[in-house]
Amino acid sequence: MVTVRRSVWxxxxxxxxxxxxxxxxxxxxxxxLVGVFxxxxxxxxxxxxxxxxxxxxxxxxxxxxxxxxxRRSRPLTAVLIGWGVVGLLSVAQLVTGVRDVGLFSMxxxxxxxxxxxxxxxxxxxxxxAAFVTVVVALGMLVGAAGxxxxxxxxxxxxxxxxLAAVFRYRADLVRRQLSEIRNEERVALARELHDTVAHHxxxxxxxxxxxxxxxxxxxxxxxxxxxxxxxxxxxxxxEMRSMVRVLREEDAVDxxxxxxxxxxxxxARADAMPTVEVSLDGSLSQLARPVDAALxxxxxxxxxxxxxxxxxxxxxxxxxxxxxxxVRLRVTDDGxxxxxxxxxxxxxxxxxxxxxxxxxxxSLTAGPGPDGGWVVxxxxxxxxxx
Numbered sequence: 001m002v003t004v005r006r007s008v009w010x011x012x013x014x015x016x017x018x019x020x021x022x023x024x025x026x027x028x029x030x031x032x033l034v035g036v037f038x039x040x041x042x043x044x045x046x047x048x049x050x051x052x053x054x055x056x057x058x059x060x061x062x063x064x065x066x067x068x069x070x071r072r073s074r075p076l077t078a079v080l081i082g083w084g085v086v087g088l089l090s091v092a093q094l095v096t097g098v099r100d101v102g103l104f105s106m107x108x109x110x111x112x113x114x115x116x117x118x119x120x121x122x123x124x125x126x127x128x129a130a131f132v133t134v135v136v137a138l139g140m141l142v143g144a145a146g147x148x149x150x151x152x153x154x155x156x157x158x159x160x161x162x163l164a165a166v167f168r169y170r171a172d173l174v175r176r177q178l179s180e181i182r183n184e185e186r187v188a189l190a191r192e193l194h195d196t197v198a199h200h201x202x203x204x205x206x207x208x209x210x211x212x213x214x215x216x217x218x219x220x221x222x223x224x225x226x227x228x229x230x231x232x233x234x235x236x237x238x239e240m241r242s243m244v245r246v247l248r249e250e251d252a253v254d255x256x257x258x259x260x261x262x263x264x265x266x267x268a269r270a271d272a273m274p275t276v277e278v279s280l281d282g283s284l285s286q287l288a289r290p291v292d293a294a295l296x297x298x299x300x301x302x303x304x305x306x307x308x309x310x311x312x313x314x315x316x317x318x319x320x321x322x323x324x325x326x327v328r329l330r331v332t333d334d335g336x337x338x339x340x341x342x343x344x345x346x347x348x349x350x351x352x353x354x355x356x357x358x359x360x361x362x363s364l365t366a367g368p369g370p371d372g373g374w375v376v377x378x379x380x381x382x383x384x385x386x
Contacts, residue, residue, distance in 0.1 A: 017122030020168060021175070023072040030069055033111075037065045041105040052098045060085050061103045068108060071115035076124040079116045080131060082109045087135040093142045110160050117164035132157070181352045186359065188297075204229050260292035261320055261327075267303055274313040274333065276303055282322030288383045294360055295320060295329050295380065298353055302331035302376040305350075310335025310374060322382070326362075329378040332369060353378075 045058030064085045067078040116128045211225035268278045313335030357364040362380035369375040
């Protein structure tokens with residue numbers, strides 16, 4: 001039987017496209033940009049020779065500049081105001097026949113067009129693009145632009161639009177990839193939860209069978225069995241509650257319990273470079289099953305990354321210790337850090353590890369160590385968050 005999976009990303013028309021997420025609030029760079037264009041408009045308005053309507057044009061240019069602060073939060077409004085000023089000057093030129101009434105600093109409207117395509121909804125893009133097209137056509141008509149000017153201006157506008165579309169598409173692609181990573185981690189955790197529950201339920205069934213056997217002859221033993229069943233059931237429910245929101249696929253999985261902290265010594269090796277050493281400290285036998293399995297997976301992934309990417313590494317250390325109600329996993333290597341520092345953004349594998357830790361109520365950090373090498377450190381609660 002062939003299963004056809006429908007995409008979780010439904011196709012939409014441009015008109016139905018929502019605004020992209022992640023628009024940054026107004027910051028220092030935005031204010032600097034506004035200040036630069038304001039100073040440029042003021043200087044050009046005062047110093048540029050043969051400028052018609054100098055006071056009016058300078059005031060309009062200065063009034064246009066603040067719209068740069070709205071270009072992400074209200075892109076259509078910013079475009080209507082900014083390009084509306086340009087259109088107003090074109091209409092005035094058409095009525096009066098006066099030449100040279102624009103300032104070069106009004107090129108700030110290109111930033112508004114870029115932001116419209118990058119941050120606007122589909123409806124805003126369509127309406128704003130139509131308005132800009134009318135303003136540009138009016139400007140070319142008033143300026144009696146030749147073919148070369150029309151071609152050059154059109155190419156410039158199309159380049160701005162294309163660049164904004166590329167940035168928008170790239171951000172959307174990264175967002176989808178990160179979402180897929182989170183879903184994969186949730187699936188992995190859900191499978192481990194399935195294995196854990198199957199393991200605990202099997203233990204409960206065995207205890208129940210034993211209790212039925214001794215109930216008639218040894219009632220006190222039956223009470224002990226019931227207490228054991230209650231403890232096992234409570235722990236199972238707590239672990240299920242910790243990941244109740246995690247979705248999983250309906251694939252068949254192995255019902256054997258997943259490896260945990262007790263299996264970490266199997267990762268040690270002394271016959272190859274880099275060597276891997278494992279150190280376990282404290283009481284690590286009463287961990288919640290999802291936490292136990294996560295610690296193993298995080299250590300395994302960290303060792304794999306170190307072996308693959310740590311240049312000139314001779315040793316990888318895995319240290320797990322109990323600290324009150326938390327467990328700390330620390331994986332270190334003595335490789336060179338420069339090559340990995342060349343990539344400022346974390347890889348998708350590291351993001352998946354961090355997502356796994358966060359789902360259990362913990363945290364994960366990774367970066368160069370104080371004495372060189374690379375350090376991955378995860379702190380998880382002994383009992384997964386409910």
